[in-house]
Amino acid sequence: MALPWGLLYRAMFSLLVLSCVNTLVTAEAAAVQEQCVLREEVARAPRSLEAAEKFLGAFGDGPSCEAECATVARRRRVAVIGAGSGGTSAAYFLRKYSFDANVPLDITIYERNDYVGGRSITVTPFLDQDEETPSDLRSGNNTSNISRDKYPSPVELGASIFVSVNYNLRNASHDLHLNTTATTNEAGDDSGQATGIWNGSKFVFIEPGSEPKNPIERYWNMVKMVWRYGVLGPYRATTLVRKVLDSFLQIYEPSHFPFKSLSSVVRDLGLHEFVGQTALDMLKKAGATTTAGGNTKDGGFAWELVQAANRVNYASNLASIHGVGAMVCMAPTLSDDDSSEEPGVMQVEGGNWQIFEGMATAAAADIKLGREVTEITKTNSASPGDGSSQVACQCDKNIHSLRGAYRIRSRKSSAKRSDPPRTSSDQTTGLPAYEAEEYFDAVILAAPFQSAYIEFGSENSTASTDNLASSTKPLLQYTPSPISYKTLHVTLFAANRGLSPAYFNVSAPKDVPGSVLTTLPPPEEDNYGNRPPFYSMSTLRGGVRDPACTEASSGKQCDSQRLYKIFSAERVGDNFIEGTLLENGASVSWIYRKIWKAYPILKPRPDGVEEPLRLDAHEDDALKEQLGGIWYIGGIEPFISTMETSSLMGKNVARLIADGWERQKSPSS
Secondary structure, three states, X not given: OOOOHHHHHHHHHXXXXXXXXXXXXXXXXXXXXXXXXXXXXXXXXXXXXXXXXXXXXXXXXXXXXXXXXXXXXXXXXXXXXXXXXXXXXXXXXXXXXXXXXXXOEEEEEEEOOOOOOOOOOEEOOOOOOOOOOOHHHOOOOOOOOOOHHHOOOOEEOOOOOEEOOOHHHHHXXXXXXXOEEEOOOOOOOOOOOOEEEEOXXXXXXXXXXXXXXXXXXXXXXXXXXHHHHOOHHHHHHHHHHHHHHHHHHHHHOOOOOOOOOHHHHHHHOOOHHHHOXXXXXXXXXXXXXXXXXXXXXXXXXXXXXXXXXXXXXXXXXXXXXXXXXXXXXXXXXXXXXXXXXXXXXEEEOOOOHHHHHHHHXXXXXXXXXXXXXXXXXXXXXXXXXXXXXXXXXXXXXXXXEOOOOEEEEXXXXXXXXXXXXXXXXXXXXXXXXXXXXXXXXXXEEOOOHHHHOOEEEOOOOOHHHHOEOOOOOOOOOOOOOOOOEEEEEEEEXXXXXXXXXOOOOOOOHHHOOOEEEEOOOOOOOOOOOOOOOOOEEEEEEEEEOOOOOOHHHHOOOOOOEEEEXXXXXXXXXXXXXXXXXXXXXXXXXXXXXXXXXXXXXXXXXXXXXXXXXXXXXXXXXXXOOOOOEEEEOHHHOOOOOOHHHHHHHHHHHHHHHHHHHHHHHOOOO
């Protein structure tokens, strides 16, 4: 059996990071830290404050504790809530910045689900089952001892691709030694088949899956494209896409990064006008909706190709999505870099979630899966130590300040990857308010605020009994605006037949493209995907088999199968799949369904709407620019929602926190 070299590498790297964390203090301070280690153990021990003070008194009257410990870096504790792209990226970059700043750091990641990756997860065909899977479609297996590697390779259930200009994801996949592979389209399929755009009645455009070798055929394809869409429409749309992407990519430059205000950086990048109008209006103003060949009633390049990309990426139409969101959907068409050996559109072999698991591992984080945070409260800076991992280099009179300023209470969660989106009705019934509590210097909320269901206690909520801060100010100065999300139904299934030519109004099975994107039939501008009945459908691959299937024991056909993926606004029924969508005689041998709150509804937004990064900053708080705070990553979601932009926000918040460390160390702070 092959050794899991990737897993071993990440484990060794994690051990190396942990080792480095414990040696961050400079050589000059080593002797002082040795004297302080007993104090740290006292702070960790579950003994009373009086006993701790008595024990520390045994050190006698030596040199000033303040003078000795001034050179010892204080260990920070940061909590990250959410183990998706944003949360793991925040942890990953915090660890890097802590090395640069010579600051010992403990990171804890809370994740209510049983996996790392957020909206990036995979399932293994035939092996993984959802709760709806009928017993006759369950792999004959589950009692067999067939190893997972005997099953077909995993299929992306959520975020499927990233592109070459997604610098955080691309660089992390390199640094973590993950293998990436090219994909053929936004749905993440590897079929190499043609892609068609279907309006519910007919295919308005079909693109070959590979470049024809015959030059005459290539020329003829170009003629058909120009005849349908003209020259100016595609050129103007592509120019607009390039303008938006070039402006956005400046956000990585030192002149804009890190940013303290999302609305300000959007304006600085010149993107505010595109966020403030629909993509359809923006494309019309640019003259990108013109047509050619007398096909004006069917729409143009933007109406068909750009809208199809938006439907598969954001379940949105051009009349309802803002301009930046629509243009980012077209990034895969512009991301091929001739100077690079890397593909323009890619995914990690085995699943993109490995990037985020690798980030969390490289961050040497304490990952608490299946753990949901229920309460965050600001504590007084004079609170007794109770388990903080900070180096306890304080004098006896200051022993009260050993723990972090934010108390997090949490409890076990039973959430699973197959669960539907979380709602408020899922809460608290029969569950304890909390089962554990820990203290931190800073908190990063990397989950949508409105679906985190965390109680933020005011700073004096239980001051009489729990040493909480005596201020009457509420804990949160800013409450993030609720974000509306699209409900997306993902249906994966395996069947022994191809797509029905009759359903798609073509003459033969070979005329049905392997990947079907959709647009709207004229004259409708927006119907949220009710017609056609799905956003996209892809033939992921053929020639797959259930290794546990035996016809004698299961009564199922065990021949070669094809894997399909459907994105839709509503549930796609079994009868529709077998009786309508597939060829006659089709039999579905495996099906897996998942309901996501997958994409934010990217409605046009007025200029200047602020989505704060730090939620608890007060104008009268002299320390608001220094270490600490409750930080929010999800504010970027109404602007743009991708794995990369979530990662960028995590990195940005990590940089701001690390800058606070630097200011605190500076003599002028």
